[in-house]
Amino acid sequence: MAIKHVSVIGAGAVGASTALSLRRAGFEVTLIERGEPGMGTSFGNAGYLSTSGVVPTATPGILWQVPGLLMDPLGPLTIRWSYLPKMLPWLWKFVRASTPARAEEISKALAALLAHGHDCYRELLGDADFEEIAPHRGILYVYETDKAFDGSKWSNDLRARRGVKWDYVPREQIKQLEPSLAPIFRHAIHIPNMRHLKDPLRLTRTLAAKFAEAGGEILRAEVTCIEREASGAPAVVTSVGRRGTDAAVIAGGAWSLSLARQAGIDVPLDTERGYHATIKHPNVAPRMPVSSGDHHFGASPMEIGLRLAGTDELGGLDAPPNWERARKLLGHGARMFEGLDTAGADFWMGFRPSMPDSLPVIGPVPGNDRVYLAFGHGHLGVTFGAVTARLITDMIAGREPLVDPAPYRADRF
Numbered sequence: 241m242a243i244k245h246v247s248v249i250g251a252g253a254v255g256a257s258t259a260l261s262l263r264r265a266g267f268e269v270t271l272i273e274r275g276e277p278g279m280g281t282s283f284g285n286a287g288y289l290s291t292s293g294v295v296p297t298a299t300p301g302i303l304w305q306v307p308g309l310l311m312d313p314l315g316p317l318t319i320r321w322s323y324l325p326k327m328l329p330w331l332w333k334f335v336r337a338s339t340p341a342r343a344e345e346i347s348k349a350l351a352a353l354l355a356h357g358h359d360c361y362r363e364l365l366g367d368a369d370f371e372e373i374a375p376h377r378g379i380l381y382v383y384e385t386d387k388a389f390d391g392s393k394w395s396n397d398l399r400a401r402r403g404v405k406w407d408y409v410p411r412e413q414i415k416q417l418e419p420s421l422a423p424i425f426r427h428a429i430h431i432p433n434m435r436h437l438k439d440p441l442r443l444t445r446t447l448a449a450k451f452a453e454a455g456g457e458i459l460r461a462e463v464t465c466i467e468r469e470a471s472g473a474p475a476v477v478t479s480v481g482r483r484g485t486d487a488a489v490i491a492g493g494a495w496s497l498s499l500a501r502q503a504g505i506d507v508p509l510d511t512e513r514g515y516h517a518t519i520k521h522p523n524v525a526p527r528m529p530v531s532s533g534d535h536h537f538g539a540s541p542m543e544i545g546l547r548l549a550g551t552d553e554l555g556g557l558d559a560p561p562n563w564e565r566a567r568k569l570l571g572h573g574a575r576m577f578e579g580l581d582t583a584g585a586d587f588w589m590g591f592r593p594s595m596p597d598s599l600p601v602i603g604p605v606p607g608n609d610r611v612y613l614a615f616g617h618g619h620l621g622v623t624f625g626a627v628t629a630r631l632i633t634d635m636i637a638g639r640e641p642l643v644d645p646a647p648y649r650a651d652r653f
Contacts, residue, residue, distance in 0.1 A: 243610075244268055247476050247485040249463050249499065251277035253440075253544035253625035254614050255491035256447035260364055261607070261629035262489075263456045265637050270485070272478060274462040277334040279491050280402040281590040282622060284516050285537040286549040287437035288529060289361065290623045291354055295395045296346045297618065298338035298600035314568050316536035326552055327567060332511045333596035333653060334337045343398075348621070349599055349647035350401040353627050358435060360626035363422035365446065373443050380409070380418055380511050381429040383533040383575075391426040393534050396429060405551025406431045420476060420524045436529050436545045439638055440622060449626075459483075463492070466502045466611065474503070489632055494557060497616040499599075503611040504523045505650045507601055512592040512618065513553040515566040517573070522546035523581035535572045546580075548573045552592075561589040594618040602631050602648040605610050612636065613650050 244267065248259040251273035259271040271277075312318060319327060337346060351488060362370045380566045383389035399406060408429035415421055437443050452458055461478035466488060469475055474488045489498045522545060531538040537550030548569040552560065566587040574580045595601065595616040605611045612632050617624045628642070634641040 243486040243591070244277055245270070245485050246487045246489060246636060247272060247474075247483065248489045248491055249476065250280075250490070250492035250496070251444070251458070252280050252491070252493055253444050254493075254628050256444050256451065257364060258489055258491055258614055259456055260447050260451040260454065261626075261633040262636065263451055263454045265633050267273040267636070269451070270457045270459050271461055271482070272308045272459045272476065274479075275529060277448035277458070278441045282444050282586045283441050284505045284514070284549070284590040285539045285543045285622050286441050286516070286547060286634070287436040287440050287542060288379065288435065288528065288538070288540070289358060290620060290621065291357070291514045292399055292406070292431050293304070293354060293620050294347045294377070294404060295398055295621060296337065296350070297594075298334045298596065298598065299343055299394065300338055300340050303335050303636070304605055307315070310422050312561060313562065314427045314565055316550065317552040318554070319385070320553065320559060324556045326556065327510065330508050330596050331357050337597040342413040345647075346597055346599055347398055348349065352643045352647075353624055356627045356630070357623050364450070364626050364629070369446060370493070373542045374437050374444060376430040376500065377434065377436045377528040378437070379434045379529045379531060379540055381531045381533055382414065382421065382425040382564055384424050384597075385534060386426060388534040392429070398600055400487060404431065405433060418527055418530060420526045420577050421530065422576060424575070425625050434529075435624070436540065439522040442543075443622070444566055454565060461526045462584045463499065466490075466499050468608075472610060473532035482590035487612065487636060489614055493615055493621070494593040496593060496613070497555050500605070500613060500650070503605045504608050505605045505613070507613075507616070507650055509616050510554070510594055512563070512594045514549065514590055514592050515551050515553075515561070515569065516547055516549035516588050517544050517566050517582075517585045518588070519573075519580070519582055519585045520545040521581060521584065522537060522577075523579055525578070530576065532572065532576060537572055537579055539573060539576060546573070554615050562599070563587055592618055600624060600628065600648055601650050602628055603645050603650060606649075606651045
């Protein structure tokens with residue numbers, strides 16, 4: 241049976257991009273989202289459209305850092321004690337992904353997607369909207385201490401091996417490049433080929449609007465189940481009724497696991513809880529995003545203010561937020577920028593859908609070519625939105641995929 245209609249579940253950056261890409265390819269498409277498009281995890285990110293995200297989270301030596309993660313509840317990466325038993329299988333796979341050889345393979349797979357990230361968004365949005373929404377600003381990684389800079393050597397060398405261009409900035413030139421910074425940084429790395437979203441929510445809303453203008457259907461409903469018809473086609477059960485479809489794409493971010501299981505595959509997806517503080521009137525105006533190599537957070541200038549984003553908390557979907565993690569970002573920001581006014585900050589917590597090897601799941605459910613998976617993008621969900629959409633569209637349309645999809649297959653574990 242030929243595929244004519246596709247249901248895309250989830251309207252974050254990945255889902256909205258996928259729906260628009262499929263509609264442009266000639267499919268009838270329904271985009272299903274329980275709330276407003278873009279108001280999930282895609283809303284609260286740092287806004288990077290990365291070209292340098294070739295470094296996996298699990299790097300060589302990470303095993304020896306795990307005990308420390310349990311000791312500091314406000315550290316840049318921590319694990320909630322109550323969630324540790326459930327996380328152990330994920331952590332075991334995480335550590336196994338950290339060998340030098342495997343980290344190199346993962347880096348190459350990340351680079352393959354990153355190579356097309358900007359171009360795929362440009363194709364979906366058009367030149368004018370792409371340039372307006374995601375200006376070319378570059379990014380600056382700053383280090384207060386020699387120890388932090390020396391600790392970044394492996395990552396920076398890995399970036400160089402993947403062809404990422406970066407320049408070392410000595411201490412006396414850092415403030416020339418970014419005048420808003422306090423004079424506390426000893427080293428910096430500048431990556432010029434980087435784009436940054438003025439407002440992440442604006443990106444997703446624009447994609448959803450273009451999808452609707454192209455004749456796509458947006459259904460406000462919660463998906464409770466995916467069933468399989470006798471014909472092999474899926475049926476999507478929602479809070480407003482059951483809908484048959486020729487194919488379905490699960491792009492529900494951190495909430496994708498149960499739907500994937502219903503479709504016939506169990507993947508080691510879990511959740512990194514990320515926090516941000518957005519300051520509407522910060523009294524400083526950085527020229528570009530700045531990332532701290534000491535405290536592992538990013539400061540992003542946006543239309544809505546200055547966003548301080550970062551920290552990882554492994555704690556699942558159900559535990560209440562620890563808002564002290566967000567408040568701590570204000571202290572880091574005040575140290576980074578001279579004269580930063582942190583009054584009136586808004587705090588947020590979201591759920592990054594993360595795989596233990598830092599690679600997303602992109603492709604069909606094994607043995608079921610009517611259900612496709614598009615989740616697990618971790619820290620690169622917005623960056624990978626459009627290229628994931630292209631891959632899914634290529635597969636459903638029967639075209640040669642833009643990128644070899646093998647590294648992102650669901651059954652790789």
